[in-house]
Amino acid sequence: MNLPTHLLLVLSLLAGAERVGARPRPVPDRLVVLTFDDAALTHATYVAPLLKKYGFGATFFVCEFREPPFADKTKYMSWAQIRELHRQGFEVGSHTLTHRHVNKLTESELVAELDSLESRCRAQRLPRPRTFAYPGYDTAPRALPVLRRQGYRLARTGGDRPYDPARDNPLLIPSYTTLATNRQQILDALAQAKDGRLVVLTIHGVPDLAHDWVTTPPALFEEYLQYLHDHHYRVVALRDVARYIAD
Numbered sequence: 658m659n660l661p662t663h664l665l666l667v668l669s670l671l672a673g674a675e676r677v678g679a680r681p682r683p684v685p686d687r688l689v690v691l692t693f694d695d696a697a698l699t700h701a702t703y704v705a706p707l708l709k710k711y712g713f714g715a716t717f718f719v720c721e722f723r724e725p726p727f728a729d730k731t732k733y734m735s736w737a738q739i740r741e742l743h744r745q746g747f748e749v750g751s752h753t754l755t756h757r758h759v760n761k762l763t764e765s766e767l768v769a770e771l772d773s774l775e776s777r778c779r780a781q782r783l784p785r786p787r788t789f790a791y792p793g794y795d796t797a798p799r800a801l802p803v804l805r806r807q808g809y810r811l812a813r814t815g816g817d818r819p820y821d822p823a824r825d826n827p828l829l830i831p832s833y834t835t836l837a838t839n840r841q842q843i844l845d846a847l848a849q850a851k852d853g854r855l856v857v858l859t860i861h862g863v864p865d866l867a868h869d870w871v872t873t874p875p876a877l878f879e880e881y882l883q884y885l886h887d888h889h890y891r892v893v894a895l896r897d898v899a900r901y902i903a904d
Contacts, residue, residue, distance in 0.1 A: 687890040688855040691715040697862030701738035713892035718790035720752035732867040748894040751786035758795040819854035832857035
C-alpha cells in the first residue's frame, strides 16, 4: 500500500524521535519513591515481604558499615539477602562501600568507595548500581562530576521537600526521612506528590537494630504502606524516575 508523502514524512519524524529518545514523561500525581538505606537486616526479613504484598517498588541503598560492623548479621543483611532483593525485582543502589560522607572525601577517595561497592556487586552477580544515596545526606560540588563519570544518573540526598524533575538536579534529589516521631510530617509530604512533583522517602531499619535514632517502627511503616495503597499512590524505585527526566 502506497502512503501519502506527508504521512511518510510524519512517520519518519516519529521514528527519528524514537531513535534519539522521546521527551520525558509528565510526572503523574501521587508518585512516590521508596528508598531504604544502610543494608539493615529488617529490609530483608520484614520490609521486602510487605512491599511484595502491596506490589510496591523500592530501592535499597547498600553499604558495609564500619560501626557497628557489617559482619554483625544480627543487624545487617548478608550479601545473599541483598542478592535476593534483586531477584525479587527491587533495585540495589550504592551508598558507598563504608558509608563515608562525600564532603569529607577527595575525588579519588570517592571513586575508590564507588568502585569498591560496585566490585562487591559484581562478585555477587548483581547489576552495577546506577543510582546513589549520599551517606548522611552530605553533598559536595566535586562529587557530581565523579558520579556522572561513574555512570550514575540519579542520586538522592535529604532536604525534606518534594522533587521537581523540571527544576532540580537529578544528582541532588531531595527526600523526606521517616522516623518514629514525624508521622504527620510524612503524611503532609505525601500530599505534595502532585503538580509535576514527586515525593521520595528515605527509610532506615524497620526497626533499625544498628542505629536506633533513625528507626521506623513496624506499625508506623505498615500504616504508611496501607495509606499509599488506599489512596492509590504509584510506588516505585528511584531508577524509575529516569523516565521523567530529560536526557
